[in-house]
Amino acid sequence: MKSGSNLEKVLEAGHFAFTGEVGPPRGSNVEAVKKKARYLKGMVDMVNITDNQTAMVRMSSWAASLFVMQEDLEPNFQMVCRDRNRLAMQADILGAYAHGIRNILCLSGDHQKFGDHPYAKGVFDIDSIQLVALIKKMRDEGKFLGGADIDTPPKLFIGAAANPFGDPFEWRVHRLAKKVEAGADFIQTQCIYNMKKMREWIHQANDMGLTEKTYILAGVTPMKSLGMARYMKSSVPGMDVPDEIINRLKGAEKKKQAAEGIKMACEQIEEFKEMKGVAGVHLMAIEWEHKVPEIAEQAKVLPRPVMN
Amino acid sequence: MEISNIFSSALLYNLARGPLVWISFLVFFAGSIFQILRILSLTKNDERIGIQAKDSKNKKKPAKEKKKEAILSWFQQLKLTIVGVSPIMIIVTTVFHICLFVVPVFLLAHNIMLDDAWGLSIITFSEKTADILTIIFLATALFFLLRRLFVGRVRSITSLYDCFIWIIATAPFLTGFLAYHQMFDYRTVIVLHMLFGELMLIAIPFTKFTHMFFFFIFRFFVKSEYSLGKGNRSWY
Amino acid sequence: MVKSERKPIEEIKDSIKGYKNILNIGCGGCSSVCLSGGQREVNMLNAELNTLFKAENGSQKIDGYTIERQCNAKYYYDLPEILLNYDCILSMACGAGVQLAAEIFSNKPVFPAVNTVSIGIDRDIGMYEEKCRACGQCVLGYTAGICPVTRCAKSLFNGPCGGTNGGGMCEISNEIPCAWHDIYERLKEQNRLDDILKIQPVMMWQNQVQRTTIQEPYKERYGK
Helix, strand or coil: CCCCCHHHHHHHCCCCEEEEEECCCCCCCHHHHHHHHHHHCCCCCEEEECCCHHHCCCCCHHHHHHHHHHCCCCEEEEEECCCCCHHHHHHHHHHHHHCCCCEEEEECCCCHHHCCCCCCCCCCCCCHHHHHHHHHHHHHHCECCCCCECCCCCCCEEEEEECCCCCCHHHHHHHHHHHHHHCCCEEEEEECCCHHHHHHHHHHHHHCCHHHHCEEEEEECCCCCHHHHHHHHHHCCCCCCCHHHHHHHHHCCHHHHHHHHHHHHHHHHHHHHHCCCEEEEEECCCCCHHHHHHHHHHCCCCCCCCCC | CCHHHHHCCHHHHHHHHCHHHHHHHHHHHHHHHHHHHHHHHCEEECCCCCCCCCCCCCCCCCCCCCCCCCCCCHHHHHHCCHHHHCHHHHHHHHHHHHHHHHHHHCCHHHHHHHHHHHCCCCCCCCHHHHHHHHHHHHHHHHHHHHHHHHCHHHHCCCCHHHHHHHHHHHHHHHHHHHHHCCCCCHHHHHHHHHHHHHHHHHHHHHCHHHHHHHHHHHHHCECCCCCCCCCCEEEC | CEEEEECCHHHHHHHCCCCCEEEEEEECCHHHHCCCCCHHHHHHHHHHHHHHHHHHCCCCEEEEEEECCCCCHHHHCCHHHHHHHCCEEEECCCHHHHHHHHHHCCCCCEEECEEEEEEEEEEECCEEEEEECCCCCCCHHHCCCCCHHHHCCCCCCCCCCCCCCCCCECCCCCCCECHHHHHHHHHHHCCCCHHHHCCCCCCCCCCCCCCCCCCHHHHHHHCC
16 A cells, blocks of 8 residues: 555555545635535545646645545645645645645646736746656655655655647657656546547557556546537637537537536446546536536446445 | 031931830830849748637637827838938938939920820920929939038949949930030930930849839838838848 | 847836936847847837927936947946936846946946847747747757747646647647647657657756856856
8 A cells, every 4th residue: 555545445446436526615715615525425435626726726725635534535635836846845745644635636737827816927846747756756765856854754645637638649648658657646637528539548558558557537527518518618728529519418408408418427437437447437526516426326336435 | 527426427316216215125124124023033922920820719809909199290200210310311312213203204305206106195294394303303413423422431432333323314314404405516415315315224224223123122022120011022 | 139028118208207317228239139129229219208208398308329238348338428418227228238237337227128028039020939048957959949948838847738729739828839749749750759758857947046157168267
């Protein structure tokens, strides 16, 4: 066991993992965090706590993670490279581990231009792959990046993100290889709509032997409406939404679009269960946390395994 | 035979108003076209670099920028150009070039012959107007000569070629003026006028008179810091 | 060369308010090349400012003088005498030139009239692209000559982030190409993809401290 986190235990035991996501509030509202967490309790193995997502200032990920832990849910502490330099990163990692956080996800972070402070200085002292390598060094060698010994090294389960769809497509699996080489224990992908490309990417990853070295969790986001599908297709960077998705939603009546979206998500989850190389699904029900129990039920991923 | 007799001889007279007219215009047109094509072939049209997205999904047109009120009036802007640096020279050369073009084209004497020969009847100046314009032209030509001889920085780069060029440009007008006023022996002067005119036509494409076309090509079609148009050609 | 852009006229006018006789010093180096602060631009700015001054009160006046370069002290030789008649300097040089002018004429206020943008290249007349951020640790050798610090919005050293749009554009704008997409394409063309297959270690940022550069052959002169 590298970290002893719940997710690690579930994956090591060979179960199909099911994780969720929660966005912290745009303020110090503790109840808001706990309320969202309560919806996911018992539904997921671990929940991502986003870090200033889309560069909008929110309660920090580690703080929200602590409240989530109070609700008996295991958090996945996200850290973006946009907001911290290597000193602050190492310090926060030590603090998070000391408080009981056992999973961490390393991300580059959306550019500050997207958020509410567009002219802030984006730190980007190190990039996400270097961050993965940094945490691995802290955990396995017990040393800081600068080389000095750590008093009680943090044992974290290290995760990284992957986008199977960005251009250049042929390069994406090599970037995945770099993340695995740097030490990523698990990978969460961006939300997938283009299943064809996903199958191709997983196939390449299998061929390169990457799926044996790391656990890949496929990202799924159910579409709430046709408007959301159209928005994601045109305005969200790195998103690949094929026309079939749009057409299926168009075919449904306005009130039934959400149900159709959930149905499509569950179909994807069924396919991922059978797909070689996919170790689980990461459900991103953005601002739709109250629907997670229903989706988990329909996707037949309940009950979640209880690991000791 | 004396020199004046040579110029008043029937042979030269008939040559000057006959075949030499054709030859000189032919050389002028052919030479000019050749020079224009040559100079254009030394440039190429650059792809205009636009700040356009590769396959723009953003269909919104950029908001029209409010046109800022210019702080400087057109006159103040003009003063910031060469017009402000050497105003007298600019005025003189403008007058010179206007007269250079306008006087031969709209001269009564020329247009009578044009009407006789080709049936083309174009507008003309009155003789008095043409006369005054010629005097103005000669005055500006004199200004150029004096400038070239007495302004230090211009004299230092002057050579015999420049003096000949001045003569070729001024002589047709001077001889024309003298002929019209019937000073000296008319026959000699008119033959000289025709010969100088033909010489000037032939000289245009093959001397620095090519600035007649090159000015427009360089200022309006070739891009540079000082270009006046939106030309997009650059040198090879 | 260093590329700069003239500040908005209101900002310039605001910074020199209160000074009666202003000297606008132009720069014949980078500012001239990128058409932001050479002699022509000095004359243009002076004409505009004098017009605005006249419209207001007529107590302020600005004259111009362009020197070869403002980044080398020896080109300032004829300025001390000229400056006796002026109580303030407006400089159209890049940030380095303004600072040297302020150092040499430490008893006179010096105001910048241009914003220094970057080290860049000339694309076309009047159009300049930023190419270098002077990080001090050039990695262009392994990124096919495309700078990840400058051209990548997130200064990533290991390949593109997940935000690359269709068509290879950066997530922040449809008009900015993704640097890592271009790096990949160019390395592929040259068969050098191995350069970015290995993990590039963390950058040791050299540009966090003001640097004085002494070239190797001259180190002895300065006792190094």
